[in-house]
Amino acid sequence: MEITAETEHIEIRLLLEAIYLKYGYDFRSYAEASISRRIKRNMRLNGCPHISELQHRILHDARAFQQLMTDLSVSVTEMFRNPDFYQSLRQQIVPGLLQIPFVKIWCAGCASGEEVYSLAILLKEEGVTQQLQIYATDINESALQIAEKGIYPLDKVKEYTSNYHRINGRGDFVDYYTALYDNAVMRSGLKRNITFAHHNMVTDGSFGEMNLILCRNVMIYFNRDLQNRVFQLFCDSLIPGGFLCLGSRETIQYANCANQFDPVNVHEKIYRKKFPCPGL
Numbered sequence: 001m002e003i004t005a006e007t008e009h010i011e012i013r014l015l016l017e018a019i020y021l022k023y024g025y026d027f028r029s030y031a032e033a034s035i036s037r038r039i040k041r042n043m044r045l046n047g048c049p050h051i052s053e054l055q056h057r058i059l060h061d062a063r064a065f066q067q068l069m070t071d072l073s074v075s076v077t078e079m080f081r082n083p084d085f086y087q088s089l090r091q092q093i094v095p096g097l098l099q100i101p102f103v104k105i106w107c108a109g110c111a112s113g114e115e116v117y118s119l120a121i122l123l124k125e126e127g128v129t130q131q132l133q134i135y136a137t138d139i140n141e142s143a144l145q146i147a148e149k150g151i152y153p154l155d156k157v158k159e160y161t162s163n164y165h166r167i168n169g170r171g172d173f174v175d176y177y178t179a180l181y182d183n184a185v186m187r188s189g190l191k192r193n194i195t196f197a198h199h200n201m202v203t204d205g206s207f208g209e210m211n212l213i214l215c216r217n218v219m220i221y222f223n224r225d226l227q228n229r230v231f232q233l234f235c236d237s238l239i240p241g242g243f244l245c246l247g248s249r250e251t252i253q254y255a256n257c258a259n260q261f262d263p264v265n266v267h268e269k270i271y272r273k274k275f276p277c278p279g280l
């Protein structure tokens, strides 16, 4: 039987509604083209011929849901991803952080943690060693578990070392991990200021008084409505003068709260929350 695009659209909406009602994860406002690709991939890998059958499976089998959840939440990442961004972070944000007695940072959608370790290394090298608290959050539990352990395949280290050189790292990348069999185990000192936590940007509340939020390569999977909601969440979570960093293909330009931010580096997608106007 031929399934029309309209029927498929209905089936996807029903599946996302079922996930929301049963498990509380809200993928209903994620960009449909990407969600649809990931659902079909999951169906191929699990030999599931119809979306309605997948819906039945995930409602009755929590493991099937976990697998789909992993597929839906794309956790591709790497250390020092887009090295030029880290150079800008060093030059345009770190000097301000050095002036603050207690620095609070939120790395939202941290996936398996490579981004937050990159950040921790950069801050350590730049001497942001005063009181520092970094919250690293994600909805994907299995990615978060990897993040907390900080253990990565050794065969990725060559690429990460090359990225580290491209950000003009001040030391040697090898100083930040211990090689253990086929793995690189990140030095425990890097985790000292990091709190890993489950947090869903779609359904959970804001984090208060942040000086810096990194949310890179996450919004790209959200539709415009959801992007607006999440940008507002970040706006509420930042102090005036706090920075927001997005991924290279993301922008705050079209968000409802765009006028509450100034661009700091348009190319590297770094924005700063405005200070309130005196007298308002």
Ligand SMILES: C[S@@+](CC[C@H](N)C(=O)[O-])C[C@H]1O[C@@H](n2cnc3c(N)ncnc32)[C@H](O)[C@@H]1O
Binding pocket: 073, 074, 075, 076, 077, 078, 081, 108, 109, 110, 111, 112, 115, 137, 138, 139, 140, 143, 199, 200, 201, 202, 215, 216, 217, 218, 247
């Ligand atoms: C492509 S990864 C980006 C990782 C990292 N920020 C980077 O740029 O390398 C996207 C991450 O966003 C997470 N994510 C997606 N929707 C989310 C939500 N509603 N709340 C929290 N995290 C979410 C996914 O689980 C995934 O780990």
